[in-house]
Amino acid sequence: MQNTGTVAAGASKIHYYLSTDNVLSSADTLLGYNYVSSIAASGSASISAAVTLLLPARQRVLTI
Numbered sequence: 001m002q003n004t005g006t007v008a009a010g011a012s013k014i015h016y017y018l019s020t021d022n023v024l025s026s027a028d029t030l031l032g033y034n035y036v037s038s039i040a041a042s043g044s045a046s047i048s049a050a051v052t053l054l055l056p057a058r059q060r061v062l063t064i
Helices: none
Strands: 012-019 029-036 058-062
Touching: none
Parallel strands: none
Antiparallel strands: 012 029, 012 058
16 A cells, blocks of 8 residues: 555555445445554555455455
8 A cells, every 4th residue: 555645644444345346335245354554654555465266257356
């Protein structure tokens, strides 16, 4: 993640969803989440998530 702003960004949570399109909706399934610590202005942070999925046709993973 990258903070392109001029002030620090507070800690946040990144969500991963299974979706049939590129738009988050109530029909999408939450797969999991990661926490990200605060990021300094113009700074960045690395996050990783290891998952193995056999996706049905037309399914996508959305990161929100």
